[in-house]
Amino acid sequence: MTRIKPYELCWFFLLGCFVYSLLEIVFRGYTHWTMVLTGGVVAGVLYILHAAAPPKTLLLQCICGAVLITAIEFAVGVIDNLLLHWNVWDYSHMPLNLYGQICLPFTGLWFLLCIPAMGICHVTAKRFHRQN
Numbered sequence: 001m002t003r004i005k006p007y008e009l010c011w012f013f014l015l016g017c018f019v020y021s022l023l024e025i026v027f028r029g030y031t032h033w034t035m036v037l038t039g040g041v042v043a044g045v046l047y048i049l050h051a052a053a054p055p056k057t058l059l060l061q062c063i064c065g066a067v068l069i070t071a072i073e074f075a076v077g078v079i080d081n082l083l084l085h086w087n088v089w090d091y092s093h094m095p096l097n098l099y100g101q102i103c104l105p106f107t108g109l110w111f112l113l114c115i116p117a118m119g120i121c122h123v124t125a126k127r128f129h130r131q132n
Contacts, residue, residue, distance in 0.1 A: 003089055004051055008128050009044050012121075016043020032088045038076050042069050046114065050121035066113035070107045075100030 022038020024031040046065050053061050079100060080088045092100030 012047040013040035018041040062114035066111035069110040
């Protein structure tokens with residue numbers, strides 16, 4: 001595994017904050033500040049996952065990424081929606097949902113979004129770690 005430097009995680013955290021928020025605004029019309037932070041955490045986790053994964057394992061990385069994103073989304077949903085009652089989202093109308101916080105269709109979407117995300121991780125890691 002390549003050693004990840006703190007500035008790399010900061011870069012991915014900020015990228016995730018921006019991209020996740022932008023996607024929510026484009027598709028939902030608004031976002032919530034906790035989703036900004038969640039997007040940053042997700043991006044950092046995906047970068048660590050990519051760095052730890054063996055080469056040529058895109059399918060496995062995307063499956064693991066989708067599961068990790070779903071787990072993070074569940075944790076944030078339990079805090080935001082069930083404990084604090086902020087009602088940031090509600091998937092209770094979606095099929096195969098768990099307490100309205102996560103659902104299988106969105107796990108599939110996270111899998112698909114992991115494909116370009118892992119590509120970004122790969123290209124960025126090469127730039128961060130190229131020999132000068």
